Amino acid sequence: MREVILSFKNITFAYSERGGRVLDDINFEITPQSITAILGPNGAGKTTLLHTALGWHRPDRGTVYLEGKPLDHYTRRELGSLMSLVPQSEHIPFEYSILEYVLLGRTPYLKPLEIPGEKDREIALEALETVGIKKLKDRSVTALSGGELQLVLIARSLAQQSKLLLLDEPSSHLDLSNKSRLLSLIRHVVDSGVTVLFTTHDPGLAAVAADKIILLSYGKIARFGSVSEVLTDDYLSEVYCIPLKVYQVDGQRVVLGYRQGATPNDNP
């Protein structure tokens, strides 16, 4: 049997009874050590899907399975050591140092009255080393740029030593160089055995970063498959409701929209 780390079976979710379904009969399976992008326009339900995988939202119908077991069958602490989340942004109220902040990732391994020990500190330092900001460890997290903060958040989830890493719009605050740094970091993490699931509204990022893409539209899966299967002119144009075209540049897919009045046959 094919190995599956995360699977959604008939997941339906709405925020309130009167409101519409944000997720509507979602089914997919993710294999270990893969990178999957959840792609779609704003409001398609990408983040809701990610938070449902985390267990934060309980689906109205259907079951989320992690390593073959329904999420409900795990304790919260077990889930903390299996899955980690890199949120889109984070409000940090106090001036923690970067190392102190990354140490928070060790929480699932600590009992309520326990305090992180030397081993936890080593793991946190290792995580900082991996993302390449170990020398900043004593700087305050409140004084970081958007890109550096993103790296700190990733380091924290690496310190969590989870099998499944969930990232919510990981590139939204990053410039081009930081974006490429993020991509190689994600690749590195996957090579070390982690599975990655991330949301993005940017088809270009999904194209370069992901192995598989879940294309979401109004809470439904419009298409799920490899990059070449999903990123086609027709699917993207339909889901984003504007004419879009996929070009191959140096072996990479680039997605462009048209200027108003231009036709698909004009040169980009």
Place this chain on the structure above:
Amino acid sequence: MILLSVVMVTVFLLSLFVGRYPEPGLIAPGRLLKDQLAFKLVLSLRLPRVLTALMLGMVLSCAGSVFQMIFANPLVEPGLLGVSQGAAFGAALGILFLNNVGWVVQALAAIFAVLGLGFSYFLAHKLRFGGWLLRLILSGIAVSAFFSAGIGILKFVADPLSELPEITFWLLGGLYGITWTEVRSVFPVVAAGLFILYRMRWRLNVLSLNDMTAFSLGIFPERERLFLLVCATGITAAVVSVSGIVAWVGLIVPHVSRRLLGADSRYSVPASLLLGGSFAIICDDVSRTVLPGEIPIGILTSLIGAVLFVIILSKPYVRLK
């Protein structure tokens, strides 16, 4: 941390010798052995009083740290959720209608402090506005306003010659009536509460993050917050019931501790405990020594606290670590 512990122990011991008997200032240790009265005074009046000041400072500062961390807001203090005003209302009620009997006033203060928290919590579930923490803070403000209106009414109907001064004095805080009885009634609650909060201090870091992040780190933030909130409020209610309202300690000391030892609650919570203890003892020493009469401690904590606060926060960086 060692430095802070030494400071606190020194302050504690010195305070036993400070007072207005036999003359304002320090008692010579030699005299203590000869003078029976002085010895008795130190043992049965000063010791319990200094101990209570210590507990008061530790509790308010520690609870202040806890509140600021779990609300992720450096501007809150332990009396926030209707606790202080509830206690004041209960005490005023006791002073006015139940003949101002010491233990009754205390009990009522403690009961209404806890009721204040209960109301705030209940109300927060009913509000339809903002996130959970905002709702809780708003409910706390509403409940506090409700109780302070009640205090206003009680003050208005109180006898201006006997009862009104009592209420006012209680509202300004003071440890003048403390004996071993009060220490015995408050100590178990305080010791248990502080022990739990101290041991759970790492969790405060986690809870200062937003709910979803804390959740993703493998905990149920709302449950743990409620538990810590109840502990912190419980010990605050216990000390406030014997001391009256003592302002500012719970707000300033956590700030100063974070300034000195960083935001990480592994260090800032113990620092808060030690600094808070020393600060309250010193304020109480001043309150009972400087004038022949008693200066309400609440006035001193505000006065000294505000000055220290401005001095420390205006220095660029002072780290003890």
